[in-house]
Structures are given as C-alpha cells and as structure tokens.
Amino acid sequence: xxxxxxxxxxVIHEIPLYRPFVEKWAQVESFQARPDDxxxxxxxxxxxxxxxxIVDMIYNDGDEEKCKRDAIFNRMIYLARNAKDxxxxxxxxxxxxxxxxxxGTWDEFLGxxxxxxxxxxxxxDHVKGWWEKxxxxxxxxxxxxxxxxxPKREIEKVLQFLxxxxxxxxxxKILHHTSFQEMKKNRTANYExxxxxxxxxxxxxxxxxxxxxxxxxxxxVAQNEIFDAHYKEQxxxxxxxxxxxx
Numbered sequence: 001x002x003x004x005x006x007x008x009x010x011v012i013h014e015i016p017l018y019r020p021f022v023e024k025w026a027q028v029e030s031f032q033a034r035p036d037d038x039x040x041x042x043x044x045x046x047x048x049x050x051x052x053x054i055v056d057m058i059y060n061d062g063d064e065e066k067c068k069r070d071a072i073f074n075r076m077i078y079l080a081r082n083a084k085d086x087x088x089x090x091x092x093x094x095x096x097x098x099x100x101x102x103x104g105t106w107d108e109f110l111g112x113x114x115x116x117x118x119x120x121x122x123x124x125d126h127v128k129g130w131w132e133k134x135x136x137x138x139x140x141x142x143x144x145x146x147x148x149x150x151p152k153r154e155i156e157k158v159l160q161f162l163x164x165x166x167x168x169x170x171x172x173k174i175l176h177h178t179s180f181q182e183m184k185k186n187r188t189a190n191y192e193x194x195x196x197x198x199x200x201x202x203x204x205x206x207x208x209x210x211x212x213x214x215x216x217x218x219x220x221v222a223q224n225e226i227f228d229a230h231y232k233e234q235x236x237x238x239x240x241x242x243x244x245x246x
Contacts (some may be wrong), residue, residue: 008101015121018099038162039076043126044119045089046081047144053178054155058162062170062177075161076137078130081144082242083123083231084215087113091218094118106218114230124234131240145212145243151175213245 009016012025021028033039040055042048055077087110094103100119103109109118116122134141140161147154152175159166166174176182219227 006098006100006102009119016117016119017121018119020099040079041076041130042079043081043086043123045086045093047079047147050144050147050178050180051077051079051142051158054158054174055162057174057177058155058159058164058166061166062173076139077142077158077161078134078139079142079144079147080127080130080240080242082212082215082244083127084219084227084244085144085212086123088215088218090118107223110223110227114227124231127242128235128238128240131238143242145246148212149246151179212243216245 007019010019010022011017012022038055040048040052042051090113091103091106091109094100094109104112112118113123116125120126130139131141133139140157142154142157152171155171155174155178159171
C-alpha cells in the first residue's frame, strides 16, 4: 500500500472508531484476558507510549534487550491528561495520521472533540468512567501532569503497584530512557518507522512537544471560555480533578 485515503469514522457501541477496528470488533469482544495480563488504558494523546515504555522497562529490569514477564494478577493502569492539552495534541495527530478523517480547522476540530465526535469518543466519559471503576477494581490512576512534574516519584508508584523492587541505578536508567528527549529519538517509540503515507511526520511529529500547558498557544480567549463552561457542565458531580498546566 502506497497511499492511505482519509476515511470517516464508523461507530461501535455509540463510540466513533476507525473503520478497520470496527470491522474486527468481534475479535475484541471475544478476547479473554489471562490472570497475568496488565491492562494499560488512556484516552488518545494522553501519554500512552510513555507509560507503556515505563512498564516495559520495569518488566525488563531496565534492560531494553531483555524480555521478561512476571505475574501481575489483573491489575490496570490508567493515565489521564488534561482535556485542553489532549485536544491540541489530538488535532496534530489527526493531521499527520491519515487513518483519521480530515480534522478541518482547529476551531472545527475543537468543537468535534468537545462533542465526543472524534475517534474513541468523549474524553469526559473516558476519564470519568475509569475514575469510577477504580472504586471496584485494582486500578492505578495516574496523571500526565504528575509524571511531568516528578517522573521518578510516579515511576516508583508504578513499581509499588506492580510489586516490583528495582535497584536505584535501574530506576534511574528507566527514568533516563523514558524521558521525552530520549523517546523522541527512539524510532521504535516515535513511529518514524511508519511510512509517510500512513503517518506524515513532515506535517507534525508523533512526539511533538511532550509538555503541559501547550493549549495556551492554541486556545483563543473565546474558545477557552466556551470550553471551561462546557467542561464544568460535563464534569458536574464527578470528584475527578486534573491540572490544566504545571
């Protein structure tokens, strides 16, 4: 395949999703997790690659060449990121990854994001749903902004949650290897190995800035006021809180 045409999203269980995913959804629904599986869940552009790399490094004892898995018994890690930064990052991802429909202008995309008319649906439903599930399941609920502020502390939280005990030098190696600067150079993590017809890095790199608060460079005053009012309404009644900048 040398060209990928943009396609509209299909809908499964009232959630917009990529057409190839919807076509294979029966396989998803028939999947049976094992007791030693670990589930990592995030809304798109919330640090999925970052937390996945951290967990991989932990289970490889800090050794990129080593492959090792220990039983973890039905644990789940959820990583949330503030909605404004997610919207900006997602807009750039829509532009460069051609599996998405045309995002239109930033203002048009922001409206779709707020309405949950983007791939994987509503950010609000996603973060609130997992926030409530942590009351009944073993879920480590993490925040992108906390990882930016103190990544070592957050890595140690993951270690404790997984029941892993690593030497200080191994933790420091993981800290270095999973820094944004290092991962941006890692071709297996930054998706530069993907062909340009699928992901066009000349439009926007997959790993763009890796910062918190970049939304302030995109939101107009009017957009911010509308978003804040919408956010307040959508999150009404939830105890979920996240930082819009650090």
